[in-house]
Amino acid sequence: MRPKLFPLRIVTALLLAGPLLAGCSSSWLGGSSKDDALKDLKWSYAADGVQIAVRADPQLNRSDGQPHTLALTVIQLADPSAFTPYTKDPAKLAQLLLANSAPTGVLSLQRFFIAPNAQQTLVLPRAENAKYVGLATGYYHLDPPRDTRLYRIGVDVDSSGFLVKNHSAAPAPMKIDLILGADSILDAPDTRPPEVPPTQPKAGVVSSPPAPSDKASSKDGKSDKQDSSSKP
Structure with missing residues (x-):
């Protein structure tokens, strides 16, 4: 009966060793790991690698109460720092x-x-070595933080094989949902001073205003002196 149990032991050993072999495939059995795939990643050209779904507000680029056509510039970069000047100046x-x-x-x-009020999808080729996509819009107010966006292109990692795993990495298709509001890209940070809601004044005692600073006092004193000296 023992010879019949021997193959079962071999099968059990193989099943237990499977995860170990899979984990060591890159060094033992000639496979490649996820890290290997990312190291070998090539930022290649893709004919339709960037898609931008645009939805524009009916009051797009509003000025004097009227909507206007908006210029949209799309750039691709390898280094995100190259986009920084356009977001600040x-x-x-x-x-x-x-x-x-x-x-x-x-x-x-x-x-x-x-x-x-436009709804359209822009399909662009992804440039070779491009890792980032920058968007710049020409709203009338020209406020960089509200008018620009920077997106990073993702990476897909695929694997194949059972015991011997082979991994491969490639840039993922870039899909951007761009919502253009009346005055800025939607959800863009607003650099305008916040509007203060009107409040109803209440009757009552008004507290004393704070004392002026020394600098302000000296300035006021100088001004008073000049005024008094100018009198006949």
Whole structure:
């Protein structure tokens, strides 16, 4: 009876060793790990690698109570720091919106014009070595924090094999949902001072105003002195 149990023991041993073999496949059996795949990742060109679903407000780019067409510039970058100047300096943002070719540090530049109430999908090729997609819009107020967005392109990692695992990594298709509001990209940070809601004044004693600072007092005193000296 023992010889019949021997194959069962072998099967059991193989089943128990399976996870170990799978985990060590990259070094023992010639497979590749997820880390190996990410190290070998190539940021290749893709014909339709970037898709931007655009929804525009009926009052898009509102000025003087009227909607207007909005300029949208899409750039692709390998280094996100190349996009930073356009998110902080209105003059730099204006230069980007008017550029006819990709500036330094930018891999590709494409410009579109979005009409009020438009709903459309823009399909763009992903440039070779592109890891980020930057969006710049030409709203009338030209406020960089509200008018720009930067997106990072993701990576897909696939595996194949049972005991010997082979992993491969490739840039994932980039899909962006872009909602253009009347005055800015939706959910963009607003740099305008917040509106203070009106309040109803109440009758009562008014507390004394704070005492002026020494600097203000000296300034006021100087001013009073000048005023008094000017009198006949």
